[in-house]
Amino acid sequence: MSTNIQITPPTTTAAASQTNWQSVHDEVLHRIHTRQWKPGDLIPKEVELAEQLGCARATVNRALRELANEGFLDRRRKAGTRVASHPVRRAKLDIPVIRLEIEGRGQKYAYGLLYSERRTPPPEICTNLAVTPDSDMFHITSLHLADGKPYMFEERWVSVAATPTIAEADLSKISANEWLVLHAPYTKGDISFSAVLASETEAKILCTHKDAPLFLMERTTWNGDHGITSARLLFAPGYRMHSAI
Amino acid sequence: MSTNIQITPPTTTAAASQTNWQSVHDEVLHRIHTRQWKPGDLIPKEVELAEQLGCARATVNRALRELANEGFLDRRRKAGTRVASHPVRRAKLDIPVIRLEIEGRGQKYAYGLLYSERRTPPPEICTNLAVTPDSDMFHITSLHLADGKPYMFEERWVSVAATPTIAEADLSKISANEWLVLHAPYTKGDISFSAVLASETEAKILCTHKDAPLFLMERTTWNGDHGITSARLLFAPGYRMHSAI
DNA sequence: AACGATAATATGTACGTACATAATAACTCT
């Protein structure tokens, strides 16, 4: 089986591109972009590509696996690899702790606890987190500010059963969000985004007017079957969430 | 031929799990979740973990690499691997072709071209896509419907230079969005989300009232240094975008 | 003490081999 002639001692030479998985990745992507391989097309099998490009199958495998993750390829055993026919674009949303998001833009972060009470949850939270109506929970509302201006208004329910130590946390110093990130790991969660109108109260808190358009992020997190927290994050008018594709 | 003699899990736990990268992944995640390894902690090096878990370093490497991608670990050569101290949650947003999104929910999709003109772009599009004011472009607005009800209103500029064949596309049959996905691959793009109020016209088109809160998605895509298209997608009230974490 | 060169080291990658798995294709039996 004919070695591909691996060229030379790979040392030293600033050889343009040795055949690494990244270059295979780029080459395949290039062929897709230039439409040599069109959506739906079956591309050569790993062994063939490896031979063509002069590298090991493992290397091709790595490259194609990444491309499949990124949504450019569809791969199935035995059936082979084809260019995704409906290129689902996969945007990666990094959702940082709000403090870091603000500080990352060079603004000054501040945080204020508005309200905190230990009480039983309302019905919609029960269904949301799958807890009983007599559960021991914290209800917390707080405001996050950037450069002194209201940035995000947070309303949150936290299950004490799921995170017993929260009773000891000083939530006037650290935001519930941030505390939870550090102390209450979760196994799954979901997040949704929508647009809503500001209520009278919300408007007052965010220093805007009633019926202003607000960006709303709703998050629920779980640890196994245990609902941990459910949060409603309302961003001040003008907020934009963005991401590269 | 030849039955491979499955070498059954010899020692270790009766756990049905063989040591594959997935199980290493889960085990590490478990240790993070149970706070055996806390945010900021340095975890054992790959060779040690491999020994502990009875597998090859490559297997551990694969598992840890995935965990780093998911944002749970920070890895640096020589410095080792530590639990991410500010767990950035990485939500994967799949942004499908709108038709598939609607059909995927079992609703009936319909599409109407409202307006299409070949003309030069306004200033904000020029800066947006880095094209000259005398560029040859298409300006297209259209409406996407789910079960006969307005779902999303699309306003889009497409550079003819970047996608010559669009002149031949029948945009009353296929949406510009979908046509572009199939015929104009891009190398990079960005996307942003915000909340806005419906203008008079927008309200009429989306069958809602003026000043209704609308979810706005703005997308720009590029092929290399070539701006391809810039779109403004306005979703009817009630729209929610969601994602798992 | 400051600085620069050098060694040490954990992760990153490449490769070849071997086997596992899923899905299809081919075949057999009724």
Place this chain on the structure above:
DNA sequence: AGAGTTATTATGTACGTACATATTATCGTT
């Protein structure tokens, strides 16, 4: 022909070895 079984095949994974690379740690030299 239809149903069930077996063979085939492309991807998926595991492993050991070897080497690359980015940092950090160490050691001299000034």
